[in-house]
Amino acid sequence: MERILFYLLSIIILIFAISAVSSRKMLRSVIYLLFVLCAIAGLYFMADYNFLAAVQLTVYAGGIVVLMIFSVMLVHHIDMEMEVAGKTKQALTAALCLSGVVVFLIAIYQHPFAIVPTQNTITVAEVGTLLLGYQAGGFILPFEVISVLLLAVMIGGIVIAKAGKKPQEKTPKS
Amino acid sequence: MITDISLYEVLTVTTLLFFIGVYGFITRKNLISMLISVELILNASVLNFVFFNQYLYPEMLQGAIFSIFIIAVAAAETALAVAIIINLYRKISSVEVADVENMKY
Amino acid sequence: MDISHTLLIPLIPLLIFLVLGVFYNKIKPIVSGYVGVLGMLVSFGLSVYTAYQYFLVNGQIDGVYQSISQKTVWMRFTDTLHIDMGVLIDPISVMMLVVVSTISLMVQIYSRGYMKGDSGYTKFFAYLSLFTFSMFGLVLATNLFQIYIFWELVGVSSFLLIGYYYTKPSAVAAAKKAFIVTRFADFGFLIGILIIGYYTGTYDFETLNQPDGAAILSWTSGSFMGLSILTWALILIFIGGAGKSAMFPLHIWLPDAMEGPTPVSALIHAATMVVAGVFLVARLFPMYYFVENGFALQVVAYVGAFSALFAAVIAVTQTDIKRVLAFSTMSQLGYMMLALGVSGYEGHEGVGYTASMFHLFTHAMFKALLFLGAGSVIHAVHSNYLKDMGGLRKFMPLTNITFLVAALAISGVPPLAGFWSKDEILVAAFEQNKLIYLVGVLVAGLTAFYIFRIYFGIFWGKETQYKHPPQESPASMTIPLVILAFLSIVVGFIPFSEFISADKTGFEGHLNYPLAAIATAVGLIGIGLAFVFYKKENDLSDRFVHAFGQFYTWTFHKFYFDELYLFITKKILFKNVSYPIAYFDKKYVDGSMEGIGNKTVWLSEKIKKIQSGRLQDYAFAFVSGVVVLALIFVYFLKN
Numbered sequence: 001m002e003r004i005l006f007y008l009l010s011i012i013i014l015i016f017a018i019s020a021v022s023s024r025k026m027l028r029s030v031i032y033l034l035f036v037l038c039a040i041a042g043l044y045f046m047a048d049y050n051f052l053a054a055v056q057l058t059v060y061a062g063g064i065v066v067l068m069i070f071s072v073m074l075v076h077h078i079d080m081e082m083e084v085a086g087k088t089k090q091a092l093t094a095a096l097c098l099s100g101v102v103v104f105l106i107a108i109y110q111h112p113f114a115i116v117p118t119q120n121t122i123t124v125a126e127v128g129t130l131l132l133g134y135q136a137g138g139f140i141l142p143f144e145v146i147s148v149l150l151l152a153v154m155i156g157g158i159v160i161a162k163a164g165k166k167p168q169e170k171t172p173k174s
Numbered sequence: 175m176i177t178d179i180s181l182y183e184v185l186t187v188t189t190l191l192f193f194i195g196v197y198g199f200i201t202r203k204n205l206i207s208m209l210i211s212v213e214l215i216l217n218a219s220v221l222n223f224v225f226f227n228q229y230l231y232p233e234m235l236q237g238a239i240f241s242i243f244i245i246a247v248a249a250a251e252t253a254l255a256v257a258i259i260i261n262l263y264r265k266i267s268s269v270e271v272a273d274v275e276n277m278k279y
Numbered sequence: 280m281d282i283s284h285t286l287l288i289p290l291i292p293l294l295i296f297l298v299l300g301v302f303y304n305k306i307k308p309i310v311s312g313y314v315g316v317l318g319m320l321v322s323f324g325l326s327v328y329t330a331y332q333y334f335l336v337n338g339q340i341d342g343v344y345q346s347i348s349q350k351t352v353w354m355r356f357t358d359t360l361h362i363d364m365g366v367l368i369d370p371i372s373v374m375m376l377v378v379v380s381t382i383s384l385m386v387q388i389y390s391r392g393y394m395k396g397d398s399g400y401t402k403f404f405a406y407l408s409l410f411t412f413s414m415f416g417l418v419l420a421t422n423l424f425q426i427y428i429f430w431e432l433v434g435v436s437s438f439l440l441i442g443y444y445y446t447k448p449s450a451v452a453a454a455k456k457a458f459i460v461t462r463f464a465d466f467g468f469l470i471g472i473l474i475i476g477y478y479t480g481t482y483d484f485e486t487l488n489q490p491d492g493a494a495i496l497s498w499t500s501g502s503f504m505g506l507s508i509l510t511w512a513l514i515l516i517f518i519g520g521a522g523k524s525a526m527f528p529l530h531i532w533l534p535d536a537m538e539g540p541t542p543v544s545a546l547i548h549a550a551t552m553v554v555a556g557v558f559l560v561a562r563l564f565p566m567y568y569f570v571e572n573g574f575a576l577q578v579v580a581y582v583g584a585f586s587a588l589f590a591a592v593i594a595v596t597q598t599d600i601k602r603v604l605a606f607s608t609m610s611q612l613g614y615m616m617l618a619l620g621v622s623g624y625e626g627h628e629g630v631g632y633t634a635s636m637f638h639l640f641t642h643a644m645f646k647a648l649l650f651l652g653a654g655s656v657i658h659a660v661h662s663n664y665l666k667d668m669g670g671l672r673k674f675m676p677l678t679n680i681t682f683l684v685a686a687l688a689i690s691g692v693p694p695l696a697g698f699w700s701k702d703e704i705l706v707a708a709f710e711q712n713k714l715i716y717l718v719g720v721l722v723a724g725l726t727a728f729y730i731f732r733i734y735f736g737i738f739w740g741k742e743t744q745y746k747h748p749p750q751e752s753p754a755s756m757t758i759p760l761v762i763l764a765f766l767s768i769v770v771g772f773i774p775f776s777e778f779i780s781a782d783k784t785g786f787e788g789h790l791n792y793p794l795a796a797i798a799t800a801v802g803l804i805g806i807g808l809a810f811v812f813y814k815k816e817n818d819l820s821d822r823f824v825h826a827f828g829q830f831y832t833w834t835f836h837k838f839y840f841d842e843l844y845l846f847i848t849k850k851i852l853f854k855n856v857s858y859p860i861a862y863f864d865k866k867y868v869d870g871s872m873e874g875i876g877n878k879t880v881w882l883s884e885k886i887k888k889i890q891s892g893r894l895q896d897y898a899f900a901f902v903s904g905v906v907v908l909a910l911i912f913v914y915f916l917k918n
Contacts, residue, residue: 003178010187017191017214021198026206033210036191040217047228052238059245064213064252071256072206075263093200093899097193100906104193107913108185115181118232130235131242139239146246153250157257196902200895208895271893 006046012039026072034065048121181229185222192218205259205269209252216248282347282368288325288376289415291318292383292408299405308400312391315404319384319411326373326380333373334778344370344783346485350421359480367421367484370779371561371636375418378643379551381766383411385759386546389651392755393542393658403443407546410436414551418558422482423472426559430468430523433552434461440547441539453535460532464522471515478508488565490624490782498570506574513567513575517560517582524556525609526616527586531841533609537601537663541654544601549608549650550643557615557639564632564781568624580620584718587613591725596835599663600653600733604646607689607730610722611642617719618704621711622781629781631711633788634703637775641696644770645688648763649730652682655756656737659749665736672738674749677757679738681764686734688767690727691802693795699771702795709794723798727805735813 013036020032037060044053134140191214198211220241227237259269266273295318299311306314338344350365387407394403413432420426435458442454476482478501479494487494498509518529525533536548547553560567560579567576587610594606615635622631655678660667672679688695691702701723708716751757776788833839 006179006183010183013187014190014194017194020210020214021194021202021207026204029207029210033213036214037217040221043221044224047224049224049228049238052224052241055242055245059249060213060217064249067252067256068206068209071259074260075206075269090201093197096899096903096906097197100196100902100909101189101193103906103909103913104189105186107909108189109182110913113181113230115229116232122235122238126235127238127242130239142243146243150246150250153254157253160254160261161257196898200899200902203895271895 002046006043009039009042009046012036013043026076027069030065030068030072033068034061037061037065048119051122051124051127181225184225184229188218188221188225191221203271205255205262205271208271209255209259213248213252216244220244282329282349282366284325285329285366285368285376285419286349288322288329288380289412289419291322291325292412292415294318296405296408296412299401299408303401303405306401311401311404312387315408316384316387316391318408319380319387322411322415323380323384326376329368330373330377333368334370338368338370338373342784344778344785346783348421348485357480359486360476360482362424362482363421364425365421366419368419370783371558372418374636374640374779375558376415378554378640379411379414379418382546382550382643382647383407383414385647385651385763386542389545389654389756389759390540390542392753393654394540395753399443403440403540406436406439406443407543410440410547410552414555417555420484422484423475423487424482426562427465427468427472430519430555430559431465433547433555434458434465434523437461437536437547437552440543441536443539443543447538449535450538453532453538457532457536460529461522464529465519467515467522468519471512471519474508474512474515478512484562487563490565490569495566495569507571509566510571510575513563513570514578516563517556517575517579520556520559521582522556523559524553524612524616525586526556526582526613527589528840530586530590530609531844534602534605537599537605541601541650541657544605545647545650545654548605549646553608553612554615554639554643557612557619557635560616560619561632561636564619564622565624567619568622568781576620576622578620579616580712580715583613583616583618583620584715585613586610587617587722588718588725589613591722591729594729595725595732598665600656600665600668600737601650601663603729603733604649604653607649607726608646610726611638611646611689614701614704614719614722615639615642617715618707621708621715623711624781626780626782626784627786629786630703630776630788631707632781633776633779633786634700634707636779638697638700638704640773640775641688641700641767641770644763645685645695645697645767648681648685648760648767649689651756651760651763652678652685655752655760656682656749658752658756665733668737669740670738671749675738675751677751678760681757681760682734682738684764684767686730689730690806691723691798692806693799694768694771696767696769696771698795698799700775702790702798703776703788705794705798706791709791720798720801724801724805727802728809731806731809732813735809739814 016032016035016039020029020036023029023032037056041053041056041061044050044056130137131139131143195211195214195218198214199208202208202211223237223241223244227234231237263269295315299306299314332338333344338347346367346369348365348367350363350367352361353364354362356362387404390403390407394400397403410433413429413436416429417426417433420429438454438458441457442451444450472482475487479487479497481487481494486492489495498507501508503511520526522529533548533553537544539548567573567579590606590610590613594603594610597603597606615638618631618635618638620631622633622635623629624632655675656668656671657663659671659675659678662668684695688697691698705716705719705723708719774788777785780786836842
């Protein structure tokens, strides 16, 4: 049963990922990305990382994808066709990626992983304790750094998006 | 771990996802599409983190924590990228990579 | 004796040079003039204080003037051979300090009037300060290399000041000529220094100059073409000195150097820089005297005597008053060299050395006065040529009197300064070498003649009609004239022989009455002739010129030396040596360099396209690299 579910999710992920990077319509690729992200969340659920799956759904599917749809709406017409690279370049890149996949997979399959066969369900409380822990192995400092980063990004985003407006506002006054 | 599924199968999926992202990043000529490809690459690595944690060190949580951090950073990066794209569009009415080539000077 | 304050004497002009140079555009001209003069005043005060302390208070131990030095090792080669930086105080350096600071001060005061309204006023004072600094450094140098450094620095400042009117092509050419000729001579100087460093193992003056020291005794150690190596070194050093002091045949730059502003001619090309050559020989006098029984000193004596006569003859025919004075300077420098050349070492034997330094001292005063007086005249009539002057005594009484004083002083009329020093030179020459003595007497007569020729030509002679009646110069110009005139009268009474002598012990100087009478008589005859020829406008001089005919033409053209040099350099050197070398340099040396450059440009044009600026191209390269690296690590570096 889980095997079937895993393959199903994997196929969804790969097919929609390929669609996302090859679709010529902007909005469609974002929607395909949304499916990929949801399927990945499904994988997290299967691995008993419920908290992570929830984060994936809220932040990625709920936040980032919406943000992208917004930007697509702002800068594109919905039915606009996108340009892609020339055929030679596509072929070259495809060859490169394929060889990369081959090399990586060979490397992976040659490596004997020491798998620990225990099932471990992670609770939110555990994650939260570790994330805010200041004892050895706690993640309070990276957590704070990430919060500062997010603040900086918020300010930076506002400044960058506003920057072009200033001269336009001034001209009518004078 | 997921019953009946070996780590090799999971890693195969993430590797493929990763290279699909790379392919998109190189071939797409639009900034937003490139952003989508970057998200794919990031998700592939997040999956790797999670499943390595799950299969190899199930009693630890580091992989999960790092995944959360990566998601946070990805969100930040997307927000900034969108801001830049909008600003750029306002300036040159285009988000094609070829049109911002003169940024190299 | 504490001499640390002497270090300030050169440093103050350096500071002024830096200040004026850095704030060139910010300083008002009037301020820069005052800054220059005030700084010089401080240096002058310190110099006089040093001289007082040294000569009269505590420079002597047991009747011998001590060499006092303060120095730090700058570059060390071996234990004995090192280049130092520092100050050396001994009789001649203290005497030179007084000369340089006095003349510099006078010239700076004078320049405030002379250069008024010039666009490069601040620059002029900055250059003057640079020159004064370099000259002080030269005078105080403790070793050959330090003197060489400052030697070149005075050369540079002289170059800058000759070419001060850089919009005038003749001034630029003159500056270039002076620099090249002296540089050429300095090449000999440098080789001489290196030889001395190699054979004696030291550059230090105090070590070199010990009469029975190892340095001097080492002259027997090597010989070259029949002469000791050290003699060759000393002759090469003398070539350097001859270049600076305009000795024959390296004199050609000095007349042209008169293109510079007149105060510069007074300071550099009459009183201070040109005597550097004399000073150099005097500085190494024990070496010159003791190495190979003074062979190099003989060379100095004959070159000096010939230059003195040669220049005096040319000076008689020139019509540009500054050039007359330039040749006069050259002639008097020859006199000093001659005196050094005939000097002995101990006690009264060393009268030539004393006389040379004495003449250097007095000559600086009255020659500076002559130049400044000439500058005053030029300032008034705006011409350098005798034909534009005449009858100026009515317009410029003060200049007239001071010029007369200087002319009498240089002619050797008692009791003015020139008489005493010239008499001592002739005494020294008489005792050593009768031929040189005769030359000296002849030159004394010629000197009196040509100097009074221009004196009468300027202030008496024909009554020229001036468009604008000439006016007496402003006070800033006449005050230095009066001070220098006063000095020209009194400095002869300084008992020089007690202060400065070859062996530093001092001796009782006394007048040799028969010789003094002869010299004075010859001088008076010269003056008398000039009086007859030029006091009133008449054709006597023209008839004389016709009598001499061809010889006059030759002399007027300075015996065609400039033309000869031009022929040698242009026709022979440039054509046969320089042009092929230049061709080789352009074609092959430059060519190969340019080839490399062109190829680089070509290659970069080719590889420029890789840097497309497109992020995706870079990503492609990056991922390819990753894949290749993974391949290597997976297959080839597994273990």
